[in-house]
Amino acid sequence: MISSLPPGFIMVLGALLVPFLPHIIRQVYMMILILISSYSLTLGFGIHSIINIMDYEFILFQSDALTLPFAIIFHIAAALNVIYGAHEKHWKQHVSIISYSGAAIAAIHAGDLLTLFVWWEATAFTSVFLILAGNSTRSYKSAVRYIIIQVISGMFLLAGAVILLLNDGNVLLTKFDINTLHGQLIFIAFGIKAAFPLLNGWLQDAYPEASEIGTVALSTFTTKLAIFCFAKCFAGTEILIAIGAIMTFYPIFFAVIENDLRRVLTYSLNNQLGFMIVAIGIGTELAINGAVAHAFAHILYKGLLFMGMGAVLYRAGTCKASELGGLYKYMPITAVCTIIGAISISAFPLFSGFVAKSLIMSALGKEGLVLVYFMLLFASAGVLHHSGIKIPFFAFFAHESGIKTKEAPKNMIVAMIIASALCIMIGIFPTMFYQILPYEIIYEPYDFSHVVGQLQLLTFAAFAFICLWHFKIYPPELNSTVLNSDWIYRKMLPGVLLPLLKLINKGNQKLENKINSTFSKFKLFFYNYMLNNKVFDRDAGPDTLIVIQIFTVFLVIILSQVYFF
Structure with missing residues (x-):
């Protein structure tokens, strides 16, 4: 059963x-x-x-x-x-x-x-x-x-x-x-x-x-x-390569200037999704394996980072970089687990991110997508900046915040330790990890070129961060709001449409009554059409599609009205 x-x-x-x-x-x-x-x-x-x-x-x-x-x-x-x-x-x-x-x-x-x-x-x-x-x-x-x-x-x-x-x-x-x-x-x-x-x-x-x-x-x-x-x-749909490449690229700049560390992680999440989308767009067996491996590993290390910041929020009451620092003395286990998550997402050798991301980069190389390869290489360096360094550095080190708190609750610690162990196990035993992927694979992530190339990338990215921080060029932690695409429907549309709707409502009650009457007639028409034409029968005509699309638009309008009012 x-x-x-x-x-x-x-x-x-x-x-x-x-x-x-x-x-x-x-x-x-x-x-x-x-x-x-x-x-x-x-x-x-x-x-x-x-x-x-x-x-x-x-x-x-x-x-x-x-x-x-x-x-x-x-x-x-x-x-x-x-x-x-x-x-x-x-x-x-x-x-x-x-x-x-x-x-x-x-x-x-x-x-x-x-x-x-x-x-x-x-x-x-x-x-x-x-x-x-x-x-x-x-x-x-x-x-x-x-x-x-x-x-x-x-x-x-x-x-x-x-x-x-x-x-x-x-x-x-x-x-x-x-x-x-x-x-x-x-x-x-x-x-x-x-x-x-x-x-x-x-x-x-x-x-x-x-x-x-x-x-x-x-x-x-x-x-x-x-x-x-x-x-x-949609495996092998080429437009996904371009979309994914953009996704890996642009969230980096938002993450660097964002003050809320959990929001930094959401930009990082968006960036990591881009790697998976690029791999799906390539569509080869190696690429699909890379997308799945990256999704699997990402759930663990990104969840671990969110666990660390959740523990900080639970104990300190804030996740803002400008208000944190010095917590390693009071939350050492949380700090260590967060660092493991940061190392994993940065794709250090012997950690899960390395053995997953290598598949995607190898798939790009085999397809000769040079521009996309370098975009993802740049994005990888950016990941080290905003997730590999910024998250643990500003939460647990950086300046002294004066916050004195307890270590995370025991259940949180247990969950973080398990996730940390899985991140390390996947990195150390990649062959076992690769066995659950969709396609059979014979792949060695720890060859000389992969390891040296990744260590060079991470070393120079870390050096850049140190220089920017030392010479006070790195963007300071400001208690501010970073505008994103949600501003369009969160601020702009309500700001434009609400006054307009109020003006219409105030100045022309007849127009409002006419709109309501038209909508009622549409609902009656749609009901009768559904009943008489049996739109879910196999023999329904092509004009049915138009009615369904119109009805879908009306559903969206209704939802928008709920949101605005």
Whole structure:
């Protein structure tokens, strides 16, 4: 019976009991849910569960070589999140984390677009509570913007799925042609969740406003689900190479001047996603292995860095570089674990980032993409600056902040030590790590050129930081706000549209009544059209697509009205 259920579903369903359990039992119970869900890893590849609705088959549970590594790391990350958040006494965040993790795990096992859509939206609605748990006016507003953007992503995915269903009679999750309408809609849906350039504002807007345990969970699932979907559906799509290269490049400059260290990590997250997108755009077996390996390693070391900054926030009450420093004396274990995460993300030899990133750089070299190769090389040096050095340096060293605090709670320390150990193990034993990747691989990351080249890059990048810091050229830590693409919909559009709507409402009540009447007529028309033309039948006409697209636009407008008012 359990083998027929989608992996992760037992976690979502089991989350309903979490509020009724005592604190200690609750932690054990959630770990048991994760263990039961991980049973799916033993079932092998193939389709394990299908349901039939209205003569359409929906694949609830399928597994293949691409699914396996994501399923493994998602289960590991879910367990680490439970351990890391064990000090939290209230049940709300625990329910959100276990159901959010389960929804993401179920999503990667979906075999069709409509099943994926259900879990796609479930990840949004379960994760938004982690942002609300920030318990501030900023977090509440950010949560509203976050859920609207995530739902809009789902609307694009649903529109693409419906068009594909009407055209081909199936919605199988397979490789799509970006030159088709449904392919473009699905591409945009994935791109929003992957935080593409100009679509990335929600990432830096929402993640730093979540609770200390919420940000760790958020950094794991949403964007990596998008990476999985791109690898599944758009591998070898060349435009992804350009998009990914831009993603690796521009967040570096934001991260260097950002004061909030958790927000620095979100820019770094955006940068690291770019490496994965470039690899997916290349599309070769080596490149896809590199994208998957990087996603796997990234979940561990980026989660570790967020754990370190979450512990600092929990104890010191702030994550701003201008207010921190000297904490290594009071939080030595947290400092060491954060440094391990920083070394890993910087791709030092013998750490996880090195054995994962080497695959991507080798794939670029084999394809002769010289410009992109050097862009990613520059981005790698930037990673050392903003994540490898800036995060641990300003949090634990730099100037003396005068903050005297305790070490992180024991459960946080345990989670950080486990994540640190995994980062080191992957770096020391890359052959074992490579065995779970989608394609068979014979690759040696520790050859002379790789090791020497990376050490040279890291040495010169570190030397540049030291010089900039010594001569006071490095941007100072200022308590300021860095403007990002979210400013467009967060500030500009409300600033322009709200006064305009108030003017219309005040000066022309007849126009407002006419708009309401038109919208009511549209709803009646749409209902009658759906009823009379049976738009979900296989024989529906092509004009149905126009109606569906118009309705999708109206849904977006309604969501926008909710946001503005």
